[in-house]
Amino acid sequence: MPFARWLLPLAAIGALALAAACGGDDDPGGLILATTTSTYDSGLLDELVPRFEARTGIRVKVIAVGTGAALRMAGEGNADAVLVHAPEAEAPYVERGDLVSGRLVMTNDFVIVGPPGDPASAASAPDLPAALAAIAAGGRFVSRGDDSGTHAKELALWAAAGIDPASLSREETGQGMGATLNVASERRAYTLTDRATYLALRGVLDLAVLVEGDARLRNVYHAYVVNPDRHEGIAAAQAEAFVAFLLEPETQALIGRFRAGEFGQSLFTPAAAATAGGG
Amino acid sequence: MDAIGEGLLEALRLIGGGDGQLYGIAGRSLLVSGSATALAMLVGVPLGYLLGRARFPARTLILAAVGTGMGMPPVVAGLVIWLLLVRSGPFGGFELIYTKQAMIIAQFLIAVPLVVAFTAASIQALPARLPDLLATLGAGRLRTLWLLAREARLGLLAAVMAGFGAVVSEVGASMAVGGNLAGDTRVLTTAIVTETSRADTERAIAYGLVLLAMAFAIVAVLTIVQQRGGR
Numbered sequence: 001m002p003f004a005r006w007l008l009p010l011a012a013i014g015a016l017a018l019a020a021a022c023g024g025d026d027d028p029g030g031l032i033l034a035t036t037t038s039t040y041d042s043g044l045l046d047e048l049v050p051r052f053e054a055r056t057g058i059r060v061k062v063i064a065v066g067t068g069a070a071l072r073m074a075g076e077g078n079a080d081a082v083l084v085h086a087p088e089a090e091a092p093y094v095e096r097g098d099l100v101s102g103r104l105v106m107t108n109d110f111v112i113v114g115p116p117g118d119p120a121s122a123a124s125a126p127d128l129p130a131a132l133a134a135i136a137a138g139g140r141f142v143s144r145g146d147d148s149g150t151h152a153k154e155l156a157l158w159a160a161a162g163i164d165p166a167s168l169s170r171e172e173t174g175q176g177m178g179a180t181l182n183v184a185s186e187r188r189a190y191t192l193t194d195r196a197t198y199l200a201l202r203g204v205l206d207l208a209v210l211v212e213g214d215a216r217l218r219n220v221y222h223a224y225v226v227n228p229d230r231h232e233g234i235a236a237a238q239a240e241a242f243v244a245f246l247l248e249p250e251t252q253a254l255i256g257r258f259r260a261g262e263f264g265q266s267l268f269t270p271a272a273a274a275t276a277g278g279g
Numbered sequence: 280m281d282a283i284g285e286g287l288l289e290a291l292r293l294i295g296g297g298d299g300q301l302y303g304i305a306g307r308s309l310l311v312s313g314s315a316t317a318l319a320m321l322v323g324v325p326l327g328y329l330l331g332r333a334r335f336p337a338r339t340l341i342l343a344a345v346g347t348g349m350g351m352p353p354v355v356a357g358l359v360i361w362l363l364l365v366r367s368g369p370f371g372g373f374e375l376i377y378t379k380q381a382m383i384i385a386q387f388l389i390a391v392p393l394v395v396a397f398t399a400a401s402i403q404a405l406p407a408r409l410p411d412l413l414a415t416l417g418a419g420r421l422r423t424l425w426l427l428a429r430e431a432r433l434g435l436l437a438a439v440m441a442g443f444g445a446v447v448s449e450v451g452a453s454m455a456v457g458g459n460l461a462g463d464t465r466v467l468t469t470a471i472v473t474e475t476s477r478a479d480t481e482r483a484i485a486y487g488l489v490l491l492a493m494a495f496a497i498v499a500v501l502t503i504v505q506q507r508g509g510r
Contacts, residue, residue: 041476178477178478200477
């Protein structure tokens with residue numbers, strides 16, 4: 001009868017599929033890169049990683065999480081390399097020796113975006129703390145609230161401006177930058193974003209850049225290798241190769257050009273090249 | 280309104296235009312969720328049969344636990360498997376984290392309670408003396424089991440559909456243990472999350488349509504088998 005005739009092939013197909021799935025994946029020459037959602041959602045790593053893989057044969061598993069989660073993965077030896085953007089949060093991991101070979105890879109900047117009408121008049125404030133105070137007084141703010149580099153930056157900015165975030169009309173999404181920008185757009189609220197993600201999503205958002213250019217809004221990306229002396233099974237050689245690849249003049253030039261034509265400005269500024277005097 | 284209309288149109292273009300990326304991702308969904316469902320049947324049907332037939336003290340408690348498992352959010356299953364398979368975890372040495380196998384394991388964990396519960400219920404719905412009757416009529420042990428399975432096929436195929444439907448549509452566990460790696464562990468659901476956060480709505484809708492079409496095709500085939508020869 002039909003039933004038995006169907007069950008056996010079904011099980012056989014399943015077993016075969018599992019065997020097939022198990023076959024192709026053993027790749028000793030691989031590394032796990034824990035990174036931020038901003039580098040991933042902008043598409044930058046989709047551009048860089050295949051070049052690295054094609055040249056070296058080393059497979060890169062890019063895990064896009066918040067900077068906090070990426071650092072924690074590194075601290076527990078669950079990643080081989082990290083590309084992150086929260087220097088204050090990175091420092092304890094460097095001091096403890098979990099992260100080594102730290103290199104500045106690129107920079108861009110954070111901007112404060114909000115409803116184009118700017119109901120809180122943040123854009124006309126004389127400086128960054130005043131702009132934040134204006135938003136605190138007359139606007140709604142949407143926070144990442146996900147322990148990411150952007151979230152850490154936001155909290156540091158409130159603290160520097162002497163404003164208690166708990167006193168604000170402030171909501172936390174607990175999600176990535178793209179999702180948070182969407183929430184801010186729909187709720188006519190202000191938010192802090194890296195410029196790259198904002199530019200990439202600008203077309204679908206009803207948000208304008210209102211505060212930018214302050215030195216305190218600089219966003220720096222560092223790459224690290226997880227210390228193989230502190231954790232078992234770290235693919236240190238592969239991770240070192242990947243960090244070296246990020247710093248190569250050719251890669252740095254690629255970072256500077258990345259989607260620049262599309263937006264009329266570059267999303268990331270190569271930093272290794274800048275310190276080496278251009279190129 | 281406009282965005283939805285344009286999204287649907289672009290989605291159909293992607294599907295019709297033989298977009299390699301889309302077919303690759305859809306095939307992976309089918310492979311991972313199909314394997315997980317098949318394994319869940321292999322383990323879950325015998326367990327469900329035992330729970331449906333046998334009478335022992337802890338039986339009700341186990342049935343309640345299975346029922347609870349049916350309601351377990353996939354992301355919790357994903358978190359548990361992640362903690363077990365991650366490099367610093369107890370099974371980290373197998374290097375299974377961020378692979379399709381890890382996804383199959385997590386989805387297996389999600390599907391098993393469904394398969395067990397559906398099987399137990401369908402076996403229990405059969406007349407209690409049916410096995411004895413079949414034995415009296417001269418059926419051997421294996422033949423008895425087979426005849427019982429045939430009688431319970433409505434429930435057993437419902438178990439396949441419930442299990443497959445649950446795992447092919449879940450996103451939390453696949454994201455956590457698979458890592459959503461492009462071309463490797465990215466399946467339809469995690470691809471939808473990625474394209475949504477990248478504001479590529481057309482692609483997200485296309486993936487959503489393919490997911491629905493795939494689920495429908497499989498459930499339709501199973502339903503035809505289930506209903507054929509039914510009374």
